[in-house]
Amino acid sequence: xxxxxxxxxxxxxxxxxxxxxxxxxxxxxxxxxxxxxxxxxxxxxxxxxxxxxxxxxxxxxxxxxxxxxxxxxxxxxxxxxxxxxxxxxxxxxxxxxxxxxxxxx
Amino acid sequence: xxxxxxxxxxxxxxxxxxxxxxxxxxxxxxxxxxxxxxxxxxxxxxxxxxxxxxxxxxxxxxxxxxxxxxxxxxxxxxxxxxxxxxxxxxxxxxxxxxxxxxxxxxxxxxxxxxxxxxxxxxxxxxxxxxxxxxxxxxxxxxxxxxxxxxxxxxxxxxxxxxxxxxxxxxxxxxxxxxxxxxxxxxxxxxxxxxxxxxxxxxxxxx
Numbered sequence: 001x002x003x004x005x006x007x008x009x010x011x012x013x014x015x016x017x018x019x020x021x022x023x024x025x026x027x028x029x030x031x032x033x034x035x036x037x038x039x040x041x042x043x044x045x046x047x048x049x050x051x052x053x054x055x056x057x058x059x060x061x062x063x064x065x066x067x068x069x070x071x072x073x074x075x076x077x078x079x080x081x082x083x084x085x086x087x088x089x090x091x092x093x094x095x096x097x098x099x100x101x102x103x104x105x
Numbered sequence: 106x107x108x109x110x111x112x113x114x115x116x117x118x119x120x121x122x123x124x125x126x127x128x129x130x131x132x133x134x135x136x137x138x139x140x141x142x143x144x145x146x147x148x149x150x151x152x153x154x155x156x157x158x159x160x161x162x163x164x165x166x167x168x169x170x171x172x173x174x175x176x177x178x179x180x181x182x183x184x185x186x187x188x189x190x191x192x193x194x195x196x197x198x199x200x201x202x203x204x205x206x207x208x209x210x211x212x213x214x215x216x217x218x219x220x221x222x223x224x225x226x227x228x229x230x231x232x233x234x235x236x237x238x239x240x241x242x243x244x245x246x247x248x249x250x251x252x253x254x255x256x257x258x259x260x261x262x263x264x265x266x267x268x269x270x271x272x273x274x275x276x277x278x279x280x281x282x283x284x285x286x287x288x289x290x291x292x293x294x295x296x297x298x299x300x301x302x303x304x305x306x307x308x309x310x311x
Contacts, residue, residue: 003198016171019237021194045198068209073251076165092261
């Protein structure tokens with residue numbers, strides 16, 4: 001099975017991914033992002049999403065946790081990471097283990 | 106603990122004993138499964154964490170650089186420059202099984218690329234070239250991260266579900282069965298004693 005990749009994000013910097021063969025979908029806000037993801041979820045296997053949008057859409061994105069595809073991955077945007085990626089890991093760790101084995105804070 | 110609502114008969118006793126045996130065996134199996142899942146989860150979690158740190162560090166820098174490069178070019182020119190991608194990357198999407206959960210397994214299948222950048226050198230500043238190159242270099246890592254982070258999330262929810270199952274068996278199902286079995290045994294013993302006494306009474310009268 002073969003699939004394509006897409007990136008959904010705010011800001012113009014995501015267009016650079018186009019040069020690497022990833023379709024880029026610039027969106028302005030959370031609502032647009034939700035619509036876009038809903039629309040493209042079937043066509044793409046991997047969807048990259050910028051962090052601040054991923055944070056706002058956390059509840060919506062949870063539905064993708066049940067099936068292997070599509071994979072939605074949050075990535076930091078141009079103005080630096082906000083640590084949301086680590087937050088996701090931390091949450092998963094807390095759910096599964098109940099103890100902190102990575103971050104120690 | 107509430108006992109089950111069953112008739113205290115030998116038939117029921119036999120049935121319940123069978124159910125108890127199954128429940129105990131299932132509980133042990135699920136507990137073992139949970140242990141193994143947690144072991145795998147910790148390994149995967151560490152791996153994901155290192156990947157995540159690497160990707161975040163490189164990607165922010167790349168995107169920042171590209172932002173700069175873009176700001177040096179008029180917006181419509183930049184838009185046009187990136188309108189035609191020179192590469193088409195497809196990803197091989199298989200599923201892998203970790204403890205019976207289907208997790209994605211990704212690999213870059215083919216990147217048929219035309220050598221060089223998707224735009225003419227005159228269109229964009231040289232800064233953009235670096236960021237395009239860096240993004241291309243980063244993509245395999247991002248895919249690896251996508252794969253392992255998804256696995257972490259799926260595994261976490263599966264561990265949670267499994268934990269609930271184990272607890273339900275350990276604290277509800279098994280005690281309930283044990284109590285009901287004890288109740289039926291007591292009742293049957295009581296009946297037997299009653300029968301013996303009745304017989305003795307009948308005999309002493311005769």
